[in-house]
Amino acid sequence: MRATPAMLRTWLVLALAPVCASDCTGVHCEVDAADAAGLLQGTPRRQAALQQESHRSPNFGPNVIVIEPGETPVELQAKLLELYNAYISWDEPGQFGNHRTAVFLKPGVHQVDILLPYYFQVLGLGASPLDTIAKPGPDGIGLEVGQQPGGLPNTNTFWRSIENVDIPQNLDFFVSQAAPLRKVRVQGNLALSGGGTDYTSGGCLANSEIWGAILTGTQQQWYTRGTKMQPYDHPAGLGSYAAVGCVSPSGSPFPPSYNVGEGEHKPWQTGHSGATYTEAPSVFAEKPFIMIEEDEYKLRIPEVLTDHAGPDWQTGSTVGFDKVFVTNANTTASDINHAINTKGHHVVITPGVYELEEPIVINRSNIVVLGLGFATLVPKKLDIFEGKAVIEVGAVDGVRLASVFVQAGPQNSPNYTKAVKALVRWGTPDAPYAGKKENPGFMYDFVARVGGPDDVPAGVGTMLEVNNGWVITDNTWLWQADHCKQNSGALCIPQRYSNHCLVVNGDDVHMYGLMAEHSNKDIVVWNGERGKTYFYQSEFKYTMGVLSEPDTWQIVPHSCVVLASDVDDDAIPMANVDQQGGLRAISVKHSDTYIWGFKDISTLNWNMNWPVNSKLTCKAWSAETNSCLDDRVTAPR
Numbered sequence: 001m002r003a004t005p006a007m008l009r010t011w012l013v014l015a016l017a018p019v020c021a022s023d024c025t026g027v028h029c030e031v032d033a034a035d036a037a038g039l040l041q042g043t044p045r046r047q048a049a050l051q052q053e054s055h056r057s058p059n060f061g062p063n064v065i066v067i068e069p070g071e072t073p074v075e076l077q078a079k080l081l082e083l084y085n086a087y088i089s090w091d092e093p094g095q096f097g098n099h100r101t102a103v104f105l106k107p108g109v110h111q112v113d114i115l116l117p118y119y120f121q122v123l124g125l126g127a128s129p130l131d132t133i134a135k136p137g138p139d140g141i142g143l144e145v146g147q148q149p150g151g152l153p154n155t156n157t158f159w160r161s162i163e164n165v166d167i168p169q170n171l172d173f174f175v176s177q178a179a180p181l182r183k184v185r186v187q188g189n190l191a192l193s194g195g196g197t198d199y200t201s202g203g204c205l206a207n208s209e210i211w212g213a214i215l216t217g218t219q220q221q222w223y224t225r226g227t228k229m230q231p232y233d234h235p236a237g238l239g240s241y242a243a244v245g246c247v248s249p250s251g252s253p254f255p256p257s258y259n260v261g262e263g264e265h266k267p268w269q270t271g272h273s274g275a276t277y278t279e280a281p282s283v284f285a286e287k288p289f290i291m292i293e294e295d296e297y298k299l300r301i302p303e304v305l306t307d308h309a310g311p312d313w314q315t316g317s318t319v320g321f322d323k324v325f326v327t328n329a330n331t332t333a334s335d336i337n338h339a340i341n342t343k344g345h346h347v348v349i350t351p352g353v354y355e356l357e358e359p360i361v362i363n364r365s366n367i368v369v370l371g372l373g374f375a376t377l378v379p380k381k382l383d384i385f386e387g388k389a390v391i392e393v394g395a396v397d398g399v400r401l402a403s404v405f406v407q408a409g410p411q412n413s414p415n416y417t418k419a420v421k422a423l424v425r426w427g428t429p430d431a432p433y434a435g436k437k438e439n440p441g442f443m444y445d446f447v448a449r450v451g452g453p454d455d456v457p458a459g460v461g462t463m464l465e466v467n468n469g470w471v472i473t474d475n476t477w478l479w480q481a482d483h484c485k486q487n488s489g490a491l492c493i494p495q496r497y498s499n500h501c502l503v504v505n506g507d508d509v510h511m512y513g514l515m516a517e518h519s520n521k522d523i524v525v526w527n528g529e530r531g532k533t534y535f536y537q538s539e540f541k542y543t544m545g546v547l548s549e550p551d552t553w554q555i556v557p558h559s560c561v562v563l564a565s566d567v568d569d570d571a572i573p574m575a576n577v578d579q580q581g582g583l584r585a586i587s588v589k590h591s592d593t594y595i596w597g598f599k600d601i602s603t604l605n606w607n608m609n610w611p612v613n614s615k616l617t618c619k620a621w622s623a624e625t626n627s628c629l630d631d632r633v634t635a636p637r
Helices: 051-056 074-087 333-341 591-597
Strands: 008-011 064-067 101-105 108-111 120-124 132-135 160-163 204-206 222-225 241-244 275-278 289-293 296-301 317-320 324-326 346-349 353-356 360-362 368-371 376-379 389-393 400-402 405-407 422-426 441-450 458-466 471-480 496-504 510-517 524-526 532-539 558-560 574-576 583-588 602-605 616-622 627-630
Touching: 051 296, 064 074, 120 132, 204 471, 222 510, 241 510, 241 532, 296 368, 324 333, 333 346, 333 360, 376 389, 405 422, 422 441, 441 458, 441 496, 458 471, 471 496, 496 510, 583 591, 591 616, 591 627, 602 616
Parallel strands: 064 101, 101 120, 108 132, 120 160, 204 222, 222 241, 241 275, 324 346, 346 368, 353 376, 360 389, 368 400, 376 405, 389 422, 400 441, 405 441, 422 458, 441 471, 458 496, 471 510, 496 524, 510 532, 558 574, 583 616
Antiparallel strands: 008 532, 008 602, 289 296, 296 317, 616 627
């Protein structure tokens, strides 16, 4: 999201051809490629003689920087700063460029300064965060996501992360969506915004331990799970702070804000408190990760736990890289599908922007697909994608998609009949799979994006479609861009479209940390039974209604949620949206779904002076009674 008055919000508790790839012309390069910092990694890809060695120390490509313990070399420290300066800006090269970087910190004690720009991931390679200590380097900074340069707010501070490290000091982590802080120990305070006018719109903290205070500052919303922590320092003003399965510094679980057990469940707890604490997930497994064990790279896959509160840094199984397929510039989708479905290998997608020529299909159980450095998958405009998904998971158990970033591809159809069906789809509506509680499917740190960097219209039917049962997600951002490389007022140029951010048809689907924004039609459609969502943030599309469907992209006026005068310009005039009686934030088929199932909800217009037909007027609508159940809609002004 971006800071603008034009907002309505609801919160609730291959053939792969990477655009930024190495210069190797063959699958096995005969020379070493420079990494993202311009330095040689010294890991050649000789085909036969070093095949065994490549399993011990895989070639993760030119956009992965591997740093040894100790004091970071001066030239490498300078390159890290150069990357930050090049890609921190809101402008295209930073926010919407093709650069992708992952930094590996080997186990040990590091003296290093890393300021994280866009599309940048820092990963410790220990079995737990305690194995990799990141102390400040020569400039006394350490790891940091600080104030946006130029006095801009941090509402656009997306696509960066820190994972699996021990930080022996305070940490500034001023971020918005798609910027997780995962599996870290912070031996000081954790500041999530700069305070004052530095508005931030996060965010996710998971599987961590924070010794000091969590300073939420101006964060509009924040989701924390499985973390040892002090309570939030204050409740959210307009949005929500949620802590799921978290424990106090003494290790005791926080008492739930709401009792949902049999005989204790209460109706009409739909008012807004701004800070919610819940029980631990009934079923969960932490995110897979890469580690070094006995000088060999391994893939660690944590085990499924039940009702586990607090962090889990110990459990799981370890897989050697002889069972892991690592992508490179010349990998094809056929290679990936063969590795998964024939060999049963896991997949690591190295940093880059990849243009796919066919879907990735997973029809094998217990497969891990792990992205590095915000590696981004984009479908080409090909007939093979019509009615299909970019990633399709079949009727199988235990698949884990981690740090997968999928972006809508180019479209010029005037409707959705020829569009890509979904960016990720679990199962199919005509052949649903019930799944298994003891071995669910998982998604971690999933990003779906429609629009932003495109020079041509982009679109998809649905960003995420879940037809299988027992699929569990952790930190999901489904975003139809509200600002792009080129803009006219509140309108992206060229246009981008999606029907829905999320459609859930499967039963027993659990979503922790769900953020969904700006689709053309209903943002989330949930048809499955026994579903759970702990922390939900949503924002309506600025330009919406029939006048902004694809076949009218070049016809004015485009309708707009807010007063046209707020965002209008001479290039593309806009008109107010006009829905008789106003808009509904939540619509349920059965009244009891809202009365008993929804807790701690904030629904607001940014300006209550907007025309009635152009703003939210109903917090929750019941199809059963054909009336508004709850009209408590507020505003900050």
